[in-house]
Amino acid sequence: MKNLLILGAGTAGTMMANHLVKKLPANEWQITIVDKEKTHYYQPGYLFVPFDIYKPEQIVKSIDQFIPKGVKLVREPIDRIAKDEDQVYLANGEALSYDLLIVATGTDIAPDEIEGMLGEHWQESIFDFYTFDGASNLRKKLMNWEGGKMVVHICEMPIKCPVAPLEFAFLADSFFKNKGMRDKVDLTFVTPMDGAFTKPRATKELNYLLEQKNIRIVPNFNVERVDGEARKVYDYGGQVVDYDLLVTVPTNMGDPMIERSGMGDDLNFVPTNKATLQSLVKDNIFVIGDATNVPASKAGSVAHFEAEVLTENILAYIAGKEMNGSFDGHANCFVETGNGKALLIDFNYDQEPVTGTFPIPGVGPLRLLKESRVNHWGKLAFRWIYWNMLITGKPIPFVSSAMMTAGKDIEPAPAEVG
């Protein structure tokens, strides 16, 4: 009996367990999946919890209900991977040996990376919404908040779901409007990049949103420290931003287990071949989802497309064949713009988001890079799709793992012509 071990039973690990149990002969392979949690969190829901659009209890389910029959679930923190022994050590001292390893331990926030962020003001006037606790605490805070300076802030890139902070700012604008207190809130978006939008086509199509919603932008802001007492954020270049309520996305890092295993880069992401998803650390280690260092967005949809490619490659690897599956960086994300509308973006390593129709070229019903109500329903439907199709490894109708160019208005960006 051979052992295939999956580390992490979040979005990507759960998908791989569901794919592989159907493909690998049960009399030859034992599949085991390890996670420290009992709960599978629907992380895209963290965006909606602070505004009471979802209740915290609507975005949690038990991990084991998504682990298919025939796959062994081990509930224990992982201490480290001993890659030279082909073994994984758990926190309880137990060792699990493997023939093939899939790392799917994701990414988490690391607020301790920024001086002054953690401390007595954390979860009092400084909040995150990238964790279940952060989103739930912020929800309580916003229920009674009387207004003032709200600063939505990104510490540094890369972060998972890179548009979520901007969506948060848009939803905040709607939320305060609906409460009849928008005039009491000064909304500022602070980013280390040179704008809220950074790609030419998105900038051209979407810059109006910030003005329309009266959101002030502070670009090129690389945070050095937070002064929780004085309610100020400082950047290395000497800029200072005042806040009453700081909603920050702290540095995102891979799990400390990756560091203990001596396998990560300086953010604990695992060096990975961006096409095959084989690790660059050792041949029998593969990596998927937020845990990789590939230059794709860290998103559930990306993990979904990667899972199809990785399944094919793992089967080829086991059979001793060449791995032909090549991931193209495909991502597909709904972007909430507030007032019951959303955008849809569909892109890959080489193609920036453009306008067009999706998933059926020329028809839609979804519109790319344009606000619409249908897109917003799409975003809300994503929760159902996530629980019922995505993580259980079912294909999404009309949506292939490789990005389609049909239906996209791919002309060179006007500014780049001639």
Added chain:
Amino acid sequence: MATRAYAGTNVACNDEGYMTNLEEWTQQVGEEIAKEEEVEMTPKHWEVISFLQDQYRAEVPLTIRKIGKSGVTNIKEFYQLFPNGPLKKASRIAGIPKPVSCI
């Protein structure tokens, strides 16, 4: 694709003046872009520039943190070398794209 003339050659650039093909970069090209950015280049500057180019070739996303930990320079010094938006400026001089998000 637009081009701009630097050091006697036409190099491909986007509308923001970032080079789109690192192969076309030479130190003279970098020197002329630095003049536009009002940066006086020293050996330390060039050391940082070649670090950025290596990272870009290795497809490692560039961040201020990465540069601070590079061993080539630290964050304070990086701001002194390329004042006001150092990552943007240094990327432009290095002939690589500015750091971007997905939209």
